[in-house]
Amino acid sequence: MGKLITDEIRSWIGRADEPIRLEVSRRDIVKYSLATEQLNEKYLRGDEAPPMFLFGTDRALTPIDELGPDGLRRDPLLPDLPLKRVMAGGVKQRHLLPIVPGDVLLIRRSITDIYDKQGSSGALIFIVYDVSVTNANDALVMQQTQSRIIR
């Protein structure tokens, strides 16, 4: 473990958010599909959600006056780190069931790893999250591993 990761930061591994309940609407699927310039009609009609539709839904919505100077909402599942600039790192995602309008999903997020690394432009901290999504029948819909880079 690198010197940036203290025992206090490391103690965050295993912590989880309050689960988020998401009602999937056709309009939200259509908005996402148009914004990402999908070509497939089933996405543009909102019949089914594109694979990355749920990105960002694992975090609670925050009032504007609670956003930080970088515009980001304070993430209750992000420890106080010696580095502050947040970047997307990557995603690994497995799909088990299609997501369609009317689905009521439960999204659970937890921290599975925190480590640091020396990048070409300086030190980087990686926070790795596990995100699991189940439907109203408690069936697993999607399993995701997501990393955020703090520089």
Place this chain on the structure above:
Amino acid sequence: MPNLKNLKVGDKLPERDHHPTNVSLFLYNAAIWNPHRIHYDERYTTEVEKHPGVVIDGPLQGDWLTQVVVNWLGDDGQLIEFEYSNRRASMLGETLTSGGTVTSIKGDTATLDIFIRNEAGDVVTPGTATVRIDA
């Protein structure tokens, strides 16, 4: 659309150019409720976070990677799993190209290398995908 009988390792998926704009990044970040200023506030992005320009979202590039796959599959298969890594930031004004290659075929399952490449030819977001192709 892939045909399992004719599919070969090394087959290329159709490439697509992406020309994100201020408007398309605004709509994307509104759709995912992402208020991070590096995606719309050029002055903040360059002066405070020291990026050379407004940053194209990493997950948006991830979405484009999935589109390479699902547009190729059409109604003839399913995307089972994928992963990608945002290796280098890309800025508004750049044209990015998505594409992929078949790397293995086993039964009805194929694996793919997928990529986002910048105008200099550098892969900024590499990834892989696993798909099931209908017989």
